[in-house]
Amino acid sequence: MPKPHRQVIGVDIGGTGLKLGRFDSEGLLLAEQHCPTPQPPAPGAITTAVVEAIEALDPEAQADAVGVGLPGPMDRSARVAQVCINLPGWEQVPLAEWLEARLQRPVTLANDGNCAVLGEQWLGAAKGIDDVVLLTLGTGVGGGVILGGQLFLGRRGAAAEPGLIGLDPAGPPCNSGNNGSIETFCSIGALTRWAGCPPDELSRRAQGGDAEALEAWQRYGQLLGCGISSLVYAFTPERVLLGGGLSAAFPFFAASLQQEVERRVLAPSRQDLVIAPASLGNGAGRLGAARLALERLPGRQG
Known part of the structure; x- marks a missing residue:
């Protein structure tokens, strides 16, 4: 049976900062975390930074899944960052697989603009x-x-x-x-x-x-x-x-x-x-990423 009040984490990866939020299934922000983007923003360094930020945000691993927004297109399966224009060295990066191996929970990826519009449609100016x-x-x-x-x-x-x-x-x-x-x-x-x-x-x-x-x-x-x-x-x-x-x-x-x-x-x-x-300002991206994580959660009902 799915948990009655599921939690998810939304991550917005930018060129200068990482914005994270832990949300319930209604979009209520339960906790947040902000940290600088590693420089240079190499895929491995950002992966480690995201894992550490999530562990600080959710020390008891209450969230069931993680959604991540990035500045570029993902593959159709939402598993691979194909290219990130403002993050040098990001080409065909299997970020979802890397994060799942360390977080032990499902991870889905999306373009950060797509995350933002989803956040606005869920709880913002496009509701x-x-x-x-x-x-x-x-x-x-x-x-x-x-x-x-x-x-x-x-x-x-x-x-x-x-x-x-x-x-x-x-x-x-x-x-x-x-x-x-x-x-x-x-x-x-x-x-x-x-x-x-x-x-x-x-x-x-x-x-x-x-x-x-x-x-x-x-x-x-x-x-x-x-x-x-x-x-x-x-x-x-x-x-x-x-x-x-x-x-x-x-x-x-x-x-x-x-x-x-x-x-x-x-x-x-x-x-x-x-x-x-x-x-929703700068919070739209992480909210939309959380929404995607919730929608794509295995076994989700309703």
């Missing part, structure tokens, strides 16, 4: 919504897609990477190999490059009514709106959520973004569309 696109606007631009209430993984498990679609074929090079992707125009580094100052300074200036800063955020909204328009045509979601650090500046670029989407997308494709900030 009750079956068709959602999430973009995480940070060091890179990641994201995930839910269609018909189900996470969209594509034919081989590598979908979706909404931040890597092209805006300009002659644009700046992207770590993915693409040119002129949403990421190369709308990430923190990209905005800093073309606006001439970091986003936090740009927001402070905009808050004070600085015309140049307000114009930069307006341009940001136009660029992001162009990319979102393509995503709306592809998926016709009911909701587009914006997470990551840059989403805090949403009030400064919301109008130009909305205007751009309305200009570019035919009315039937954007009917009832809501574009809004995500609500």
Whole structure:
């Protein structure tokens, strides 16, 4: 018989930090752990760091399973990290197998953007919504897609990477190999490059009514709106959520973004569309990873 109140652990692996949470089956956070990502972030070093963090988070091994979010595509079986763009040396890493050998419990893997959108759908700004696109606007631009209430993984498990679609074929090079992707125009580094100052300074200036800063955020909204328009045509979601650090500046670029989407997308494709900030902040990834662990738990009922 399955345990009546199962617990799971969600892990969000980033380039600079590891965020972990132990949750019950309703998504209630029972304990959390934060630690720096080992540098260099070699697969073996991160595996050891995750194991040690989980042992500290769950010393009595109460959690039945572990979900792990990583910045890149997994294989269809959710066992192997195929590549992690911001983690050098990560190619075809059987992380689930490595962790299971040391933790003695099931482990499942997922793209961190997919984890974030699942977290938002479970307990965040997409709760009750079956068709959602999430973009995480940070060091890179990641994201995930839910269609018909189900996470969209594509034919081989590598979908979706909404931040890597092209805006300009002659644009700046992207770590993915693409040119002129949403990421190369709308990430923190990209905005800093073309606006001439970091986003936090740009927001402070905009808050004070600085015309140049307000114009930069307006341009940001136009660029992001162009990319979102393509995503709306592809998926016709009911909701587009914006997470990551840059989403805090949403009030400064919301109008130009909305205007751009309305200009570019035919009315039937954007009917009832809501574009809004995500609500769970940096906790969405680990929550979504925990949700996946719960859903994929052997013997789960209901």
